[in-house]
Amino acid sequence: MHEFTMTSWIVEALFDLVRKEDAKQVLEVHLRIGKLRALSTDQVRFCYGVLSKGTVLEGSELIIEESAGKIRCGNCGYQGEFNPEGDAYHFGLPPLICPMCSSSLLIEGGDECVITRVRMQLPSTAPESTALS
Numbered sequence: 001m002h003e004f005t006m007t008s009w010i011v012e013a014l015f016d017l018v019r020k021e022d023a024k025q026v027l028e029v030h031l032r033i034g035k036l037r038a039l040s041t042d043q044v045r046f047c048y049g050v051l052s053k054g055t056v057l058e059g060s061e062l063i064i065e066e067s068a069g070k071i072r073c074g075n076c077g078y079q080g081e082f083n084p085e086g087d088a089y090h091f092g093l094p095p096l097i098c099p100m101c102s103s104s105l106l107i108e109g110g111d112e113c114v115i116t117r118v119r120m121q122l123p124s125t126a127p128e129s130t131a132l133s
Contacts, residue, residue: 003039006113007047011057013115018056021122026060028119034110035083036069056120069110071096075103082110 014026029048033039041064052058069082078100096105 003043004047006039007044007051010113010115011048011051014057014118015055017118018120021120023056023120023122025121026057026118027121028061028063028117029057029115030063030065030117032065032067032112032114032116034067034069034112036107036111037113039113041066065116067110067112070108071105072108073098073101073103073105076101078105079108082107 010029010031014029017023018026031044033041033044044064045062048057048062052060070079071082072079076098078098080099082096082105096107097103098105
């Protein structure tokens, strides 16, 4: 289950930020996960809940935005979105063929997994938001 590994990395990055900012509590975590990253958002939520228990992350709201796959043809310049259906792609993407010229398509986006924003309680202040990109 690579969702557990990926979520562990996310949680470690959050702990680093908490230490750096000397935060008392994390209130919200915003993630952007591309549909081509092949991560189940339900599994990421579950893993986050397990990994955050008993920490400054416990009780924080995990907000996940999914982004569509962006593709481009290096041959004819075609650009579009690729939204895989179901979980069939979970074990590998099908070949991406240009609908205009039948060349191979390049992935331009939608394969990311990033923390975009964190809202936390800092010592003796109102909740702060930290935008990450």
